[in-house]
Amino acid sequence: MNLPKQVQIKEVGPRDGLQNEKKEIATEDKIEWINQMSESGLSYIEITSFVHPKWIPQLKDAVEVAKSIERKDGVTYAALVPNMKGLERAIEADVDEVSIFMSASESHNKNNINKSISETYPVLKEVVDEAKKAGKSVRGYVSTVFGCPYEGNVDEHQVIDICDNLFNMGIDELSIGDTIGVANPVQVEHVLSEFEKHFSKDQLALHFHDTRGMALANTVVALQLGYHIFDSALGGLGGCPYAKGASGNVATDDLAHMLQQMGLExxxxxxxxxxxxxxxxxKLDQPLTSKQMGISRRL
Structure with missing residues (x-):
C-alpha cells in the first residue's frame, strides 16, 4: 500500500462532538476533559465554538473554557467562529486557530447558517481577513461534500468552486466533510482524485462521520491516495442536527488505534x-459508541 509517512489527527470532540448533546456538560468538566486530551499526545484540539449561545447553548461558556484550559506546548487550540462578533470573542480568548464553516449545498447552508452560499462568502471573508490581522491561522470547513440530507448528491464541481473561493480568501487548511455519513470508499476515491487536481494534499483534511459504519474504510482509501490529515471526535461523539439519523464523527480512539496498527501514528x-x-x-447520558470503548467495557 502506498501510504503517507505521517498522519495527523485533529480532535473536534469538544466542539463538534458536544454541540448537539442535550445534557449540559459543566464548564469545569469540559476544561478537565480538554486538559486530559492535551496530555494524550494529540497535537490539535478544537475546544469550542463562538456561535451565539441562542443557537448552541451547550457551548455558551466558550470564552471561559478557552481561558481556563491548561495549554500544552505543541498543541494547537482551535475554535469555530461564524462571524465578526464570534471572532471578537475568540480573539479575546486567545485561541490559536480560527475555523470558519459553510456547506457545499444551498439547502444545508440555508438551514445551518440561514444564508445562501453567495451571501455567506462576504461574512467569511471579513472573518478571515481580521483573523489574519490578529495573527491567527484560519481553517475552513465545507459540509455535505459527499451528500446532502435535502438535495442528495452534491456536484463535485460546485464543491471545488466553493473550496477555491475559500482558499482565495486566504485560509490555511480546508476540512472536507461527510456530514451525514453517506460516503463510500469508491465515491471517496473518485472525489479525492478530483480534488488532488486542484489542491495540495497538505492543505486538505478529511472529516468522516460513521453513520453507516464506513468511516474507517473511507479513511483507508484517503490514506492510499496520500491524504494525511483527519478530523475525529473522541468516543465517536457528534452528529448533524439537520440530518435525521446521522451519527457521530469517526472516533478518535478507533482511528488512532487503526493508524498505530498500520504503523502511521x-x-x-x-x-x-x-x-x-x-x-x-x-458526564453524558449515554455510552460512547467507539469500538475501543465497547472493548473496554467487555474486558
Whole structure:
C-alpha cells in the first residue's frame, strides 16, 4: 500500500462532538476533559465554538473554557467562529486557530447558517481577513461534500468552486466533510482524485462521520491516495442536527488505534486517550459508541 509517512489527527470532540448533546456538560468538566486530551499526545484540539449561545447553548461558556484550559506546548487550540462578533470573542480568548464553516449545498447552508452560499462568502471573508490581522491561522470547513440530507448528491464541481473561493480568501487548511455519513470508499476515491487536481494534499483534511459504519474504510482509501490529515471526535461523539439519523464523527480512539496498527501514528498514548473517553462518558447520558470503548467495557 502506498501510504503517507505521517498522519495527523485533529480532535473536534469538544466542539463538534458536544454541540448537539442535550445534557449540559459543566464548564469545569469540559476544561478537565480538554486538559486530559492535551496530555494524550494529540497535537490539535478544537475546544469550542463562538456561535451565539441562542443557537448552541451547550457551548455558551466558550470564552471561559478557552481561558481556563491548561495549554500544552505543541498543541494547537482551535475554535469555530461564524462571524465578526464570534471572532471578537475568540480573539479575546486567545485561541490559536480560527475555523470558519459553510456547506457545499444551498439547502444545508440555508438551514445551518440561514444564508445562501453567495451571501455567506462576504461574512467569511471579513472573518478571515481580521483573523489574519490578529495573527491567527484560519481553517475552513465545507459540509455535505459527499451528500446532502435535502438535495442528495452534491456536484463535485460546485464543491471545488466553493473550496477555491475559500482558499482565495486566504485560509490555511480546508476540512472536507461527510456530514451525514453517506460516503463510500469508491465515491471517496473518485472525489479525492478530483480534488488532488486542484489542491495540495497538505492543505486538505478529511472529516468522516460513521453513520453507516464506513468511516474507517473511507479513511483507508484517503490514506492510499496520500491524504494525511483527519478530523475525529473522541468516543465517536457528534452528529448533524439537520440530518435525521446521522451519527457521530469517526472516533478518535478507533482511528488512532487503526493508524498505530498500520504503523502511521506513534505520538498518541492510547491509554490516556481511553481515560479521557471514560471521563467524558461519565458526564453524558449515554455510552460512547467507539469500538475501543465497547472493548473496554467487555474486558
Amino acid at each position: 506513534q505520538s498518541i498514548d492510547l491509554n490516556k486517550l481511553q481515560e479521557a473517553a471514560q471521563f467524558i462518558e461519565s
